[in-house]
Amino acid sequence: MSRVTVCARFRPLSSKEIRDHRDGSGVCVRGIDAENFVFQDDKEDEFTFSLDRVFYEDSAQAAVYEFLALPIMRDAVNAINGTIITYGQTGAGKTYSMEGPGIQDSDEHKKGLLPRVVDGMFEQIRSSKDMARYTVKLSMVEIYMERVRDLLDLSKGNIQIKENKNQGIQLSGVTEVPVSDSAEALQHLCSGLANRAVGETQMNMSSSRSHCAYLFTIQQDSVKDKRVKTGKLILVDLAGSEKADKTGAEGRVLEEAKTINKSLSALGNVINALTSGSSNKANHVPYRDSKLTRILQDALGGNSRMALLCCCSPSTSNASETLSTLRFGMRAKHIKASPRASEVKSAKTREEPSSETKDEKRGRILEKMKERMSNEDIKMLEEVFIQEGIIFSLDSMEEVDTAYEDTVSKTVISLHQTVEKLQVKVKKLEAKNKGIQEQALRNHESDRLGRMSRFISSWYASFFTS
Secondary structure, eight states: OEEEEEEEEEEOHHHHHHTTTTSOOOOOOOEEESSSEEEETTOOOOOEEOSSSETTTTTTHHHHHHIIIIIHHHHHTTOEEEEEEEEEEETHHHHHHTTTTOOTTTTTTTOOOOHHHHHHHHHHHHHHOOOEEEEEEEEEEETTEEEEEEOOOOOOSSSSEEETTEEEEETTTTOOEEEEHHHHHHHHHHHHHHHHEEEEEETTTEESSSSEEEEEEEEEEEETTEEEEEOOOOOEOOOOBBOHHHOOOOOOHHHHHHHHHHHHHHHHHHHHHHHHTTOOOOOOOOOGGSSHHHHHHTTTTSSSEEEEEEEOOGGGGHHHHHHHHHHHHHHHOEOOOOOOOOEEEEEHHSSOOOSSOHHHHHHHHHHTTTTTOOOHHHHHHHHHHTTTTTOOOOSHHHHHHHHHHHHHHHHHHHHHHHHHHHHHHHHHHHHHHHHHHHHHHHHHHHHHHHHHHHHHHHHHHHHHOO
């Protein structure tokens, strides 16, 4: 079992915070050592926090990388999944910690976690003594207003999240760009970041309006024993939690803030569920309550190492938000995960020809249909078949099981809906039948009274005529 590495980082006071507290009373943090500090809230109550590492305002970017990210990056190259997350209030320094002044900034001292991870990853691959061939693929997505958007291909504005029993959480159809070195990777990262949703608030000139995830897939093909291993490394720059009265958010920005806070609340609920469950009884973990927690499902107590950097303001004016961030980190420390190397497969077996796949059958059928149909018709037909789930590509029995379960689920739902419709119709027919019976009864009573009236009238008339 492995636990989450949790660190806190306090940025320097902003110029506004310095102006607001010229008397020097504006700092709510007092350092003890590299792992412990005292925090004073807005009621002047003091709390002592102990984390894996505390980075104060004079801490170097390199120090954060070497302690927090370097071990996880090395494991990812060796096929053990890893996730690094920056968390905290808006304007607390999350994006600066993750990116630095810019992805391609040349200042070695200011480089953030992301460019350092990229450089370190390719350096480790180059220096590897294993007789292996490495392939690195990059993906970038943002979660904006509860939609997963592909930052490397804006036409993919609603990426679906799926789960595979062996490979874990997958982003269906997301763009994966092969990268051969640091420069190429950073260029793609820079292009993707230009597509990220940002906005201005009173606390941040360029506030992230979405959660952003950088995904690296590192495949290792052993030349010696023909075996393949794959590791995933995910870096997540979360959007900051916000209070509307501080940020001055209005209109669209306010709606974005509400969605951000809701997803961060869902993340807190997942962590609470993971750390408060009884050891004797499985506790429900609400991963599906948001796209963020669904994507992070493997990292949160699954098959992945995880590190959390809690970015905080040291100002007393933000004491309540800082305390909330620190308590979040303390709770996350208790998450336990089971990271392990990916399942090793034989490359030779993987490359051997297999029986005809569904894609091959589809292609053969479509080729025959081309004799009578145009290419546009064929393409449209293929897309319709895929959308309707009539034909699709399946690479493993696990995916077959998943598709089978989905089909059964849809069938059950359809049957339930049909039964409900029939029940409604039955109720309507019963009501109509009851109405007909009541009307018939009324007609019968009216007819009986009419006959009796006619009899009395006839008898009465005959009596007087006689």
